Amino acid sequence: MKKILQIIKKITLIPHILVYYYSWNKSDIDKDLNRWATAKNIQKSNTGLLLHFLAVSPDFRTLFYYRTRSLTSHILNLYCRKQNNFTIDVTTKLAGGTLTGHPYCTILNANSIGENFYVNHLVTVGEVNGKRPTIGNNVSIYTGAIVIGDITIGNNVKIGAGTVVVKNVPDNCVVVGNPGRIIIK
Incomplete structure (x- = not known):
C-alpha cells in the first residue's frame, strides 16, 4: 500500500520535472541530487532522483523551491509543501x-x-x-x-x-x- 501511495505522489510531482528542466539553476540542482544520492546510496537518473527526493523529503523540496524561485514554484508548493521551519x-x-x-x-x-x-x-x-x-x-x-x-x-x-x-x-x-x-x- 505504501508503494502505491508513493507512485501516486510521484505522478503528481511530474510538473516539477518541467520546472527542473527549464530552471536557470539546473546545474546546482544536479549537484544537489548527486550529493543526496551519494549520501542515501541511491542510484537512479537525475529525473528519478528528483521525483524520489521530492516525494519523500520536505527539506529537499525547500532546497528545490529555493533554486527554482518562480510563480510556478509557488503554485507547486501549494500542493507539495516545502518544510516550513x-x-x-x-x-x-x-x-x-x-x-x-x-x-x-x-x-x-x-x-x-x-x-x-x-x-x-x-x-x-x-x-x-x-x-x-x-x-x-x-x-x-x-x-x-x-x-x-x-x-x-x-x-x-x-x-x-x-x-x-x-x-x-x-x-x-x-x-x-x-x-x-x-x-x-
Missing part, C-alpha cells in the same frame, strides 16, 4: 551540492555559501547589524551551531554541535565551543 534567505547565494540532515528550525542567511555544504538541525547562519557571513566550499555545520556577523568561514571547515562562531575561521579547521575555538588546523 527550514529557511533559506532569498538573497543568499547558495552553491550546488547542498545536503541537509533534517534541518528542523534551521536558518541560512549568508552572503554566500560554497559548494558541498552540509547543515544539520537548529543551525542559525545569520546577520548582525545587517552584516552576514561568507562560507567557503566543503563546510559542515552541525546541530545547534550559530554562525553570525561579518565573518568568513574558509574551505574544508567543520563547525561542531553547539558552537558559536563570531570570528573568521581559516581553511581546513575544526571549530568547537562557545565562543568557537579552533581545535584542529
Whole structure:
C-alpha cells in the first residue's frame, strides 16, 4: 500500500520535472541530487532522483523551491509543501551540492555559501547589524551551531554541535565551543 501511495505522489510531482528542466539553476540542482544520492546510496537518473527526493523529503523540496524561485514554484508548493521551519534567505547565494540532515528550525542567511555544504538541525547562519557571513566550499555545520556577523568561514571547515562562531575561521579547521575555538588546523 505504501508503494502505491508513493507512485501516486510521484505522478503528481511530474510538473516539477518541467520546472527542473527549464530552471536557470539546473546545474546546482544536479549537484544537489548527486550529493543526496551519494549520501542515501541511491542510484537512479537525475529525473528519478528528483521525483524520489521530492516525494519523500520536505527539506529537499525547500532546497528545490529555493533554486527554482518562480510563480510556478509557488503554485507547486501549494500542493507539495516545502518544510516550513527550514529557511533559506532569498538573497543568499547558495552553491550546488547542498545536503541537509533534517534541518528542523534551521536558518541560512549568508552572503554566500560554497559548494558541498552540509547543515544539520537548529543551525542559525545569520546577520548582525545587517552584516552576514561568507562560507567557503566543503563546510559542515552541525546541530545547534550559530554562525553570525561579518565573518568568513574558509574551505574544508567543520563547525561542531553547539558552537558559536563570531570570528573568521581559516581553511581546513575544526571549530568547537562557545565562543568557537579552533581545535584542529
